[in-house]
Amino acid sequence: MHPRFDVPLPPLYSGSRPLQPYPADLVPVPSPLRPHVLARQRLRLWRPPTSQLPPVASGSDDLLSPADVRRIEDVLSFAWAASTSETYGTGLLIFHVVCDRKQISEAERAPAHPAVVLAFLATVSGAYSGGTIRNYYYGLRAWHILHGCPWLLPHDVADSMLSAADRLSPPASRLGKRPPYTVDILLALRGQLSLLQPLDAAVWACLTSAFYAVARVGELTVRTLDGFDPTRHVKRSDVRTERDRNHLEETVLFIPSTKAAPVAGEDIFWAVQLGPTDPSAALASHLLINDLPLDAPLFAFRHAKGVRPLTRRAFIARLTSAARAAGIDPIQGHGIRVGGTLEYLLRGVPFDVVKSKGRWAGDSFSIYLRKHAQVMAPYMQAVPDLRDGLVRYSMPPVR
Numbered sequence: 001m002h003p004r005f006d007v008p009l010p011p012l013y014s015g016s017r018p019l020q021p022y023p024a025d026l027v028p029v030p031s032p033l034r035p036h037v038l039a040r041q042r043l044r045l046w047r048p049p050t051s052q053l054p055p056v057a058s059g060s061d062d063l064l065s066p067a068d069v070r071r072i073e074d075v076l077s078f079a080w081a082a083s084t085s086e087t088y089g090t091g092l093l094i095f096h097v098v099c100d101r102k103q104i105s106e107a108e109r110a111p112a113h114p115a116v117v118l119a120f121l122a123t124v125s126g127a128y129s130g131g132t133i134r135n136y137y138y139g140l141r142a143w144h145i146l147h148g149c150p151w152l153l154p155h156d157v158a159d160s161m162l163s164a165a166d167r168l169s170p171p172a173s174r175l176g177k178r179p180p181y182t183v184d185i186l187l188a189l190r191g192q193l194s195l196l197q198p199l200d201a202a203v204w205a206c207l208t209s210a211f212y213a214v215a216r217v218g219e220l221t222v223r224t225l226d227g228f229d230p231t232r233h234v235k236r237s238d239v240r241t242e243r244d245r246n247h248l249e250e251t252v253l254f255i256p257s258t259k260a261a262p263v264a265g266e267d268i269f270w271a272v273q274l275g276p277t278d279p280s281a282a283l284a285s286h287l288l289i290n291d292l293p294l295d296a297p298l299f300a301f302r303h304a305k306g307v308r309p310l311t312r313r314a315f316i317a318r319l320t321s322a323a324r325a326a327g328i329d330p331i332q333g334h335g336i337r338v339g340g341t342l343e344y345l346l347r348g349v350p351f352d353v354v355k356s357k358g359r360w361a362g363d364s365f366s367i368y369l370r371k372h373a374q375v376m377a378p379y380m381q382a383v384p385d386l387r388d389g390l391v392r393y394s395m396p397p398v399r
Contacts, residue, residue, distance in 0.1 A: 012077055029100045039089035044077050048110030048147050076146055088139025095140055098123050111149040121161045130166030179331055181339030186277045192322035198290050202301035202310050203318045205286035208279035212270035214340040214358035217333040219255050221312040228297050228309045232257040237294040
């Protein structure tokens, strides 16, 4: 075989999790087409009854070998990130439970009759947020794509139904504005951490790096204890120092795989900061206390059972307990990226620079500014140039 062709593929998912029972109100009728597997595996392993072939291979038995067909499906499975596959898998479960209760035959589920899809969307509207229903809809469509089933519902009809689902979102699903972390909050949390202890040293280094790099928490932590993947997660060896021609220094963390760059990865970075929230000092202390090998997760910590990666759950749980001990309300993890963004804007860093540093894509930065403009209002009113810049970025264009 030519060395450039049909190279072995990496594992589709890293880590393993114990299989949990279905929720009591979401137990599907047993079917050989739908084995009991993890949510992220359903997109691939739950099979429709009408087609077992990817779309380009359907009806091509005389053109492709079974190995070729399998290769197409194997490669196509990488089109969706593990987190997306997990969300889509949850939607597939709900879709089939709804079909079970409505006694929809297997043949009408894939390819899904347009009326069946609309009935599914109508059934869950009002019970879930519009965004959640939209994800479930796209999960059902992705399942069709992966298994070579035609998608029959016209896009304009689907868009109308999804818009209706948005309007019917239950009030409880509409999250309030996520408050940002601030330097003062970081200082309060620091006062409740035992920075000479391995876990707290890792948590503090992760928090300050995420804040001053304007990074997502999920980019610096892992989902599960056994979920570390050196091809996706930042390692100690991924840290470097860069200097410009003026000898200004920044610490750069290379993340091998991100939401926006799953293959090429991205750099995040921060500079030395004045005061106790300096991420450089926090990282140096963490690495001294935990003494990690170069191939270890960057924010792993020493544990009785060896080196343990810092999971998102453990990170947020420790910050939550520290916040309560400090007498402040716990803040969601996304508030770290929000807070880092606001900190730089309040320092007068140009909007273009903050947008680039935070790797905000498309219109998300302007939408974000419109949501948080009031946080900056006193400062913006006192600095007309910054206020004008805020207006330019946050106001929707005239159409």
